[in-house]
Amino acid sequence: MLTDRRQFFAASAASAALAVSAGASARGADAPKPRPIRIGVSTYSFWQFKNNKLRDVEACIDLAGETGFDAVEVLHRQMTDESPAAMQKIKRRAFLNGMGLCGFSIHQGFVFKDKEERQKNVEHTIKCLEMCYAMGIPTMRVNTGRWGTIKSFDDLMKNRGVEPNLPGVGDDEGFKWVTDALTACLKTAEKCGVVMGLENHWGLGRTPEGVLKIVDAVGSPWLRVTLDTGNFLEDPYDKLEKMAPKAVLVQAKTYFGGGLWYTLELDNDRIARMxxxxxxxxxVSLEFEGKEDPLTGVPKSLEVLRKAFAV
Structure with a gap:
């Protein structure tokens, strides 16, 4: 009888193992497809620093919801009220539109000879991390800053984003300033649960090598990459790919009506495959930089991005 019981349990275990194996095989054959990448839109796409009727952040959130976006990225400079009540209204407005807030894009820089000026920008960055926490935003775009030796941004764009260093300052010193400044922000980023994303955005961040040098030097999970598809003006694809493994947010440019400063013929299908x-x-957060009315250019852009990033 004991032998029969042992044989029974052994046979049962073998049958169970075969069933699990068969089930796993079946699940593998019918595995769900990866979900499509979600498409957000920066409030900048509507305002563009010039469309004053479209500056109100809550109004932009409503437009994003009506257009069919999945999320909104808030441009800090677009906010006219930074009070706690105003930030909670922004969070509430996104929720009521069935969307999340996928990013916060700020302007700061750390390539100043004056140590106090660098510290002022550190404090600004920390304040903005705390604003992200208040609004429930998980990632924040940061920059290296640019040298400022070409004063006009229009002139900088005419020069393809290239400008001379500050007199007497080499790249190595600039990289140290940026690395030290972002390192000083890490404790707040971790406390707030906000990942900073260093963007390829002029200055020392104009090349993928520059961005990655800083990210690797800081060496923290709270500093990664915000990948902008439109900020490499020549041969963008290999450069974007170098940064892709560390990307936490992708900003996708479109240029309906011609670009505000330049126009790139970006292959979004290729970028999506990469x-x-x-x-x-x-x-993927849309940054519409075309001259066309955003009320028509933004919906067109969503259609382009939906098609490219669909699975």
Whole structure:
């Protein structure tokens, strides 16, 4: 009888193992497709620093919801009220539109000879991290800053984003300033649960090598990359791919009506394939930089991005 019981339990275990194996095989054959990448929109796409009727952040959130976006990225400079009540209204407005807030884009820089000026920008960055926490925003775009030796941004764009260093300052010193400044922000980023994303955005961040040098030197999970598809003006694809493994947010440029400063013929299908290869599953946030009315250019852009990033 004991032998029969042992044989029974052994046979049962073998049958169970076969069932589990068969079930796993079946699930593998019918595995769900990866979900499409979600598409957000920066409030900048509506305002563009010039469309005053479209500056109100809450109004932009409503437009984003009506257009069919999944999320909104808030441009800090677009906010006219930074009070706690105003920030909670922004969070509430996104919720009522069935959307999240996928990013906060700020302007700061750390390439100043004056140590006090650098510290002022550190404090500004820390304040903005705390604003992200208040609004429930998980990532914040940061910059290296630019040298400022070409005063006009229009002139900088005419020069393809290239400007001379500050007199007597080499790149190595500039990289140290930026690395030290961002390192000083890490404790707040961790406390607030906000990942800073260093963007390829002129200055020492004009090249993928520059961005990655800083990110690697800081060496923290709270500093990664915000990847902007429109800020490499020549041969963008290999450069974007170098940064893709560390991207936490992708900002996708479109230029309907011609670009405000320049126009790039970006292959969004190619960019989407590259991001899938690197298993990017975060948000793609539209930054519309065309001269066309945003009320028509933004919906067109969403259609382009939906098609490119669909699975």
């Amino acid at each position: 991001l899938r290869k690197h298993k990017y599953t975060g948000f």
